[in-house]
Amino acid sequence: MAGTREVKEQVFISTIALMNVLGCSILIAIILLVIIEGLSAIDLEFLTAPAENFGAEGGIVSQIVGSIVIVIGAALFSLPISLGTAIYQTEFLSHPQIKNISNTLIYLLNGVPSIVFGLFGLIFYVHLLGLGVSWTAGSLILGTMIIPTIIVSIKNAIESIPVKYREAGKALGLSKWKVIGSVVLPYSLHGVVTGLLMGLARAAGETAPIMFTATVFSGILFPSSFTDPVTTLPTHILYLSFEATNPQTLVNAWGTALVLLTLVFLMSVIALYIRWRYKKW
Amino acid sequence: MVTNMKILQVINFNAWFGESHVLKDINLELEENSITGIIGPSGSGKTTIMRCLNRLNDSNSTYKYDGKIIFDGEDIYETKMPVHHLRQQIGMIFQVPCVFPKSIYGNMIFGLKNLKLMKKSEFPGAVEKALKAAHLFDEVKDRLHEDAKTLSVGQQQRLCIARALTVNPRVIMMDEPTSALDPKSTTAIEKLILELKDKVTLIVVTHNIEQAKRIADHVVFICDGRVVEQGEKNEFFTNPKKEETKEYIKWTRCECE
Ligand SMILES: Nc1ncnc2c1ncn2[C@@H]1O[C@H](COP(=O)(O)OP(=O)(O)OP(=O)(O)O)[C@@H](O)[C@H]1O
Ligand SMILES: [Mg+2]
Numbered sequence: 330m331a332g333t334r335e336v337k338e339q340v341f342i343s344t345i346a347l348m349n350v351l352g353c354s355i356l357i358a359i360i361l362l363v364i365i366e367g368l369s370a371i372d373l374e375f376l377t378a379p380a381e382n383f384g385a386e387g388g389i390v391s392q393i394v395g396s397i398v399i400v401i402g403a404a405l406f407s408l409p410i411s412l413g414t415a416i417y418q419t420e421f422l423s424h425p426q427i428k429n430i431s432n433t434l435i436y437l438l439n440g441v442p443s444i445v446f447g448l449f450g451l452i453f454y455v456h457l458l459g460l461g462v463s464w465t466a467g468s469l470i471l472g473t474m475i476i477p478t479i480i481v482s483i484k485n486a487i488e489s490i491p492v493k494y495r496e497a498g499k500a501l502g503l504s505k506w507k508v509i510g511s512v513v514l515p516y517s518l519h520g521v522v523t524g525l526l527m528g529l530a531r532a533a534g535e536t537a538p539i540m541f542t543a544t545v546f547s548g549i550l551f552p553s554s555f556t557d558p559v560t561t562l563p564t565h566i567l568y569l570s571f572e573a574t575n576p577q578t579l580v581n582a583w584g585t586a587l588v589l590l591t592l593v594f595l596m597s598v599i600a601l602y603i604r605w606r607y608k609k610w
Numbered sequence: 611m612v613t614n615m616k617i618l619q620v621i622n623f624n625a626w627f628g629e630s631h632v633l634k635d636i637n638l639e640l641e642e643n644s645i646t647g648i649i650g651p652s653g654s655g656k657t658t659i660m661r662c663l664n665r666l667n668d669s670n671s672t673y674k675y676d677g678k679i680i681f682d683g684e685d686i687y688e689t690k691m692p693v694h695h696l697r698q699q700i701g702m703i704f705q706v707p708c709v710f711p712k713s714i715y716g717n718m719i720f721g722l723k724n725l726k727l728m729k730k731s732e733f734p735g736a737v738e739k740a741l742k743a744a745h746l747f748d749e750v751k752d753r754l755h756e757d758a759k760t761l762s763v764g765q766q767q768r769l770c771i772a773r774a775l776t777v778n779p780r781v782i783m784m785d786e787p788t789s790a791l792d793p794k795s796t797t798a799i800e801k802l803i804l805e806l807k808d809k810v811t812l813i814v815v816t817h818n819i820e821q822a823k824r825i826a827d828h829v830v831f832i833c834d835g836r837v838v839e840q841g842e843k844n845e846f847f848t849n850p851k852k853e854e855t856k857e858y859i860k861w862t863r864c865e866c867e
């Protein structure tokens with residue numbers, strides 16, 4: 330009996346080990362493929378020139394700029410809201426049931442498919458607020474989408490601040506706001522930055538919510554007003570793949586993917602580094 | 611006239627955490643510039659009393675109280691005075707020294723900066739004065755900008771005391787301030803406590819009966835949330851009235867639970 334159990338266990342362990350190897354290999358294969366295929370498209374011109382001939386020629390500078398603009402806009406919108414919500418929930422909301430409900434809402438919001446945010450944005454930001462198809466609408470949509478991620482990260486950081494620091498502050502006579510300003514915020518700053526970067530990394534790679542609310546394929550170099558649309562890296566990849574019959578277009582799609590991957594990867598790595606480096610306890 | 615000398619009075623005070631009744635009919639009076647030693651077994655409510663006096667329990671949603679605590683003639687739970695003003699006047703030192711992850715100097719100006727008690731140019735003088743009062747100045751004067759965590763635990767506790775002094779409290783409460791320390795640091799802190807009596811009124815919780823004998827003027831023995839006996843130190847130790855007190859003084863043990 331013991332023998333068969335051991336065998337079963339061995340089989341089980343081998344199976345999950347195989348899954349693990351398989352999972353990692355797929356990931357590595359994708360990354361390698363993007364790097365290998367992408368590198369052949371990338372040169373200085375690709376990074377600094379605008380697209381030409383429907384993306385078959387030229388570069389992706391306006392897509393890089395567009396992605397950065399839209400992501401910065403998302404950051405400016407989501408950060409104050411997330412910070413305010415996290416502080417309100419941890420410092421002022423004491424009713425356990427309301428706390429629970431709002432926590433559940435945040436987790437649910439995190440699970441909403443991004444296309445739904447796009448649809449919401451189309452109705453609310455594009456039409457109702459009259460922003461039109463514009464980078465501002467895209468920033469607001471992506472910002473809305475990543476708010477839960479940022480809130481959760483900030484709340485985790487705030488909740489892991491040892492109680493003794495708050496109490497030492499209170500015992501010195503600091504008011505509630507002073508404790509927030511000189512204990513809670515500084516000691517959860519790593520969570521703020523990490524959450525923001527993780528959220529933005531996700532926002533930078535999204536296509537669905539912005540392709541019909543914020544971006545156009547071409548015809549725009551840099552936005553010159555709040556209501557201008559932009560072109561972005563992920564939507565550029567999408568449009569280029571539609572033209573897959575032209576081999577040069579496909580090469581450029583890989584190149585764009587590599588740039589996007591690098592951007593997102595950088596943000597994630599910085600986020601992880603900050604989380605690791607600034608954990609004080 | 612006599613009541614004027616009492617800086618803090620606790621009158622028929624009860625406290626609960628949820629259903630558990632942790633302080634029962636507490637009555638205490640603290641004379642200005644005296645040291646009150648609170649002794650009692652673990653879980654008897656010593657820390658809880660202190661945290662009621664500066665309202666640090668308020669943030670606990672299960673905390674309920676009944677009775678009065680009068681500070682400087684005003685009921686601390688009824689007064690319009692904001693709670694942080696109360697806490698500035700009733701400082702607290704914790705069992706495990708709590709320094710902020712900042713420099714020694716950064717810790718020292720933490721209260722000054724946030725309470726805006728003086729101009730920034732006056733900080734160094736105030737810091738030096740408080741560090742000297744806590745007998746820490748000579749040990750740290752050349753390393754004020756080093757991380758406070760680099761200090762020994764005993765030095766950290768004196769830093770906490772010095773930091774508490776910067777905001778000019780009238781009462782300082784210490785919760786087993788030497789239980790985490792070695793004998794040498796303990797002696798240093800006990801000396802410091804005796805000196806501070808000229809400036810402030812002190813409440814010191816201790817597990818250590820000998821320590822209470824050395825430093826307290828007035829001793830309060832609590833067990834299971836009740837004051838079993840209290841009195842002037844010599845009277846308390848040489849002539850205790852209750853059997854439980856005699857037992858506790860002799861064996862540090864109490865049957866009341
Ligand atoms: N936040 C809290 N919630 C619930 N119960 C608490 C809380 N704080 C203290 N208690 C309870 O109140 C009682 C008194 O605790 P307290 O910490 O005041 O004891 P103590 O005399 O300081 O003990 P020690 O000598 O171990 O520090 C204990 O039974 C404890 O379990
Ligand atoms: Mg205690």
